[in-house]
Amino acid sequence: MTTSFDWKLPRGTLIHGKWKQNRYRVERLLGEGANGKVFLVERQRTWYAMKISSDAVDLQSEVNVLQSIAKQRQAGRHEAYLIDVDDFRNSDGVDYPFYVMRYIRGMTLFDYLAKQGMDWFPVVGYSLLVKLAQLHSEQWTFGDLKVENVLVGDYGRAELVDYGGVTGFGKSVRQFTEIYDRGYWNAGSRTADAKYDLFSFAVLCIQIHESRRLAALTASLLPQNRAPEELLKLARVNPVLRTMEDWLSKALRGEFAHTQEAAKSWQQWQHKHSRHAPSAPVPRWMKGLFVASAALLATTIYWLLRAGL
Numbered sequence: 001m002t003t004s005f006d007w008k009l010p011r012g013t014l015i016h017g018k019w020k021q022n023r024y025r026v027e028r029l030l031g032e033g034a035n036g037k038v039f040l041v042e043r044q045r046t047w048y049a050m051k052i053s054s055d056a057v058d059l060q061s062e063v064n065v066l067q068s069i070a071k072q073r074q075a076g077r078h079e080a081y082l083i084d085v086d087d088f089r090n091s092d093g094v095d096y097p098f099y100v101m102r103y104i105r106g107m108t109l110f111d112y113l114a115k116q117g118m119d120w121f122p123v124v125g126y127s128l129l130v131k132l133a134q135l136h137s138e139q140w141t142f143g144d145l146k147v148e149n150v151l152v153g154d155y156g157r158a159e160l161v162d163y164g165g166v167t168g169f170g171k172s173v174r175q176f177t178e179i180y181d182r183g184y185w186n187a188g189s190r191t192a193d194a195k196y197d198l199f200s201f202a203v204l205c206i207q208i209h210e211s212r213r214l215a216a217l218t219a220s221l222l223p224q225n226r227a228p229e230e231l232l233k234l235a236r237v238n239p240v241l242r243t244m245e246d247w248l249s250k251a252l253r254g255e256f257a258h259t260q261e262a263a264k265s266w267q268q269w270q271h272k273h274s275r276h277a278p279s280a281p282v283p284r285w286m287k288g289l290f291v292a293s294a295a296l297l298a299t300t301i302y303w304l305l306r307a308g309l
């Protein structure tokens with residue numbers, strides 16, 4: 001991994017793709033990580049997210065994974081995620097590689113739950129499990145599943161960002177974050193499989209509810225004492241996590257046969273314990289549709305009466 005490069009692209013900057021000649025206008029910085037910066041950009045009145053990196057090798061491997069996923073999904077009706085790949089020459093005279101992806105309108109998981117309330121956690125969690133199940137059915141492990149890599153849109157719809165850690169089943173996960181890593185907790189290998197992500201998902205649940213205690217635990221445990229049981233002990237002190245101890249135990253010990261089973265079990269927990277889970281509010285488009293149909297019906301009745309039918 002490289003350290004994030006230290007330059008800014010002011011609002012309005014035009015990025016001109018060197019090979020494909022596409023032009024993008026920078027709106028603002030969306031986020032940055034170890035591997036690059038992600039900007040909100042516009043082309044032909046459509047918003048996109050553009051990832052620019054100083055490290056062509058890192059970016060290329062991410063692009064390769066996204067291209068393979070895109071190929072697998074071509075047959076289905078999935079909205080394209082990877083839009084463009086190119087280089088551009090910055091004002092410092094250096095060429096930087098970039099790729100353009102679908103812009104995900106959403107908040108980070110922490111922000112979403114802080115704003116909408118923790119009642120949404122079961123809904124978001126289920127949506128995230130469905131995303132993972134899809135990736136797993138295509139034989140990919142997300143790898144670097146963590147709070148920062150989950151964006152949440154309307155009605156608790158979860159989206160994964162940062163495909164830098166995505167690894168084909170059976171290969172070694174290269175990009176991960178220690179506290180979410182199965183190997184770090186002596187709970188299994190770093191070989192990519194569905195259970196690797198389910199382990200990280202369980203840690204993510206603990207991180208959301210008990211971030212301070214989790215940080216204290218990781219700071220105090222000797223490496224040889226790190227174990228799933230330590231995470232479960234921590235979960236038992238939290239009233240919400242306690243209700244999902246069985247689910248967490250299975251995910252941390254790799255006992256779910258596949259992600260669909262984990263998602264089904266999550267739903268059962270959700271129905272049993274989250275009586276306060278919000279029912280999705282009626283979407284605005286649906287309200288609009290209702291008003292439009294009512295108006296159409298009224299007009300039809302008016303004309304039928306006028307016609308004396």
Ligand SMILES: Nc1ncnc2c1ncn2[C@@H]1O[C@H](COP(=O)(O)OP(=O)(O)OP(=O)(O)O)[C@@H](O)[C@H]1O
Binds near residue numbers: 032161162
């Ligand atoms: N498609 C997208 N739509 C909206 N925001 C995005 C998108 N992709 C990335 N972001 C934002 O940019 C941030 C950084 O992106 P990303 O994690 O891919 O960068 P990175 O350099 O690979 O980071 P890391 O060091 O975690 O690997 C994300 O946390 C997210 O907030």
